[in-house]
Amino acid sequence: MHSYIVGGAVRDRLLGLPVQDRDWVVVGATPDELRALGYLPVGADFPVFLHPETKEEHALARTERKTAPGYRGFVFQASPEVTLEEDLQRRDLTINAIAEDAHGSLVDPWGGRRDLAQKLFRHVSPAFAEDPVRILRVARFAARFADFQVTPETNALMRTMVEAGEADALVPERVWREVSRGLMEAKPSRMFEVLRECGALERVLPEVARLFGVPQRADYHPEVDTGVHLMMVLDMAARLAAPLTVRYACLGHDLGKGTTPADILPRHLGHEERSVELARQMSERLRVDNACRALAEVTAREHGNVHRSGEFGAAAIVRLLERCDALRRPDRFGELLLACECDARGRLGLEDRAYPQRPRLLEALRLVQAVDATAIAAAATERGKRGPEIGQAIHVARVDALRGFEPGVPR
Numbered sequence: 001m002h003s004y005i006v007g008g009a010v011r012d013r014l015l016g017l018p019v020q021d022r023d024w025v026v027v028g029a030t031p032d033e034l035r036a037l038g039y040l041p042v043g044a045d046f047p048v049f050l051h052p053e054t055k056e057e058h059a060l061a062r063t064e065r066k067t068a069p070g071y072r073g074f075v076f077q078a079s080p081e082v083t084l085e086e087d088l089q090r091r092d093l094t095i096n097a098i099a100e101d102a103h104g105s106l107v108d109p110w111g112g113r114r115d116l117a118q119k120l121f122r123h124v125s126p127a128f129a130e131d132p133v134r135i136l137r138v139a140r141f142a143a144r145f146a147d148f149q150v151t152p153e154t155n156a157l158m159r160t161m162v163e164a165g166e167a168d169a170l171v172p173e174r175v176w177r178e179v180s181r182g183l184m185e186a187k188p189s190r191m192f193e194v195l196r197e198c199g200a201l202e203r204v205l206p207e208v209a210r211l212f213g214v215p216q217r218a219d220y221h222p223e224v225d226t227g228v229h230l231m232m233v234l235d236m237a238a239r240l241a242a243p244l245t246v247r248y249a250c251l252g253h254d255l256g257k258g259t260t261p262a263d264i265l266p267r268h269l270g271h272e273e274r275s276v277e278l279a280r281q282m283s284e285r286l287r288v289d290n291a292c293r294a295l296a297e298v299t300a301r302e303h304g305n306v307h308r309s310g311e312f313g314a315a316a317i318v319r320l321l322e323r324c325d326a327l328r329r330p331d332r333f334g335e336l337l338l339a340c341e342c343d344a345r346g347r348l349g350l351e352d353r354a355y356p357q358r359p360r361l362l363e364a365l366r367l368v369q370a371v372d373a374t375a376i377a378a379a380a381t382e383r384g385k386r387g388p389e390i391g392q393a394i395h396v397a398r399v400d401a402l403r404g405f406e407p408g409v410p411r
Contacts (some may be wrong), residue, residue, distance in 0.1 A: 136178035142379030143185035158198035189231035210258035252279035275300035314402035
């Protein structure tokens with residue numbers, strides 16, 4: 001029985017990056033032997049065990065055989081006869097197919113160290129084509145290691161997989177898992193670039209794919225192309241260390257521009273309403289969590305108003321706060337403003353300009369929050385007011401709290 005560290009832990013150590021988790025592969029053992037040594041079985045599909053002391057995952061060396069379309073259609077074989085080289089051969093990329101023994105010696109039968117040095121994503125074997133999730137994984141790795149390139153051979157293989165319908169077999173939860181992880185990497189735009197190059201983007205995220213090549217007004221968007229703008233917005237979200245909710249809201253904020261009638265381009269009248277509906281459809285299809293879904297929809301609907309809010313007086317600002325449910329959900333409103341800043345600065349040549357709308361609206365929210373709505377409601381009730389009249393009294397008090405907010409004048 002021999003144990004080896006494999007996969008990302010070896011790759012990241014060789015790149016000089018922090019190692020988060022270590023995975024092990026065990027050669028020459030049976031499940032019964034591991035259980036006898038105190039390892040705890042946890043694998044549902046194939047033998048995976050937790051080390052009795054470190055709790056790190058140890059998987060028996062295995063081979064796999066494709067039996068049906070999609071990423072679930074596999075039969076695994078794990079036995080003491082499976083070699084380390086056979087186990088490494090079933091992995092996705094050469095840079096993830098390097099093993100390290102207990103003495104620190106590397107086992108690299110597929111040239112992973114060479115590809116790390118040359119900053120290349122290269123598939124290990126033709127078996128790569130059997131699992132469509134690997135397309136998403138390569139794209140996600142591109143977002144993490146932004147200076148790596150997919151080899152022409154691997155890109156061609158991924159394109160062949162897409163054309164064969166393998167990407168259509170991906171289940172929504174797995175697509176969202178990989179996309180959400182890619183959005184949180186250092187350069188999210190690279191994930192979408194790789195997916196576009198192999199044709200997978202229009203299969204898994206057609207709402208995003210149709211943005212590329214659609215023009216918009218150069219006076220607002222010097223980069224012109226709506227798809228290029230979206231990529232700049234996502235990279236700005238990474239630069240500003242935005243959480244996943246904000247990055248997903250950025251992804252969906254302009255989807256409606258992909259459905260603008262050709263005869264009105266480069267204007268995009270009414271794209272906000274279309275963006276809301278398309279963001280909702282995308283969220284439902286991918287089964288996105290509620291926090292991401294809600295922020296994406298309010299951002300799609302209100303980002304133009306937030307951008308224009310420097311021209312708003314007190315009454316218009318209060319209406320904006322109320323539409324965004326900012327008083328009940330101030331944290332979400334803050335995330336909306338961050339998404340809008342990413343949108344405003346995700347434009348060619350405008351990456352470093354100030355976005356005063358964000359601090360101005362946060363200050364407006366602070367002042368409106370100080371209004372005692374409970375006391376106003378009680379006083380209105382004593383005067384015989386009911387329902388909508390009470391709501392109007394509270395609204396008026398909130399407007400009064402912002403009387404110092406003049407259009408275009410930061411407070």
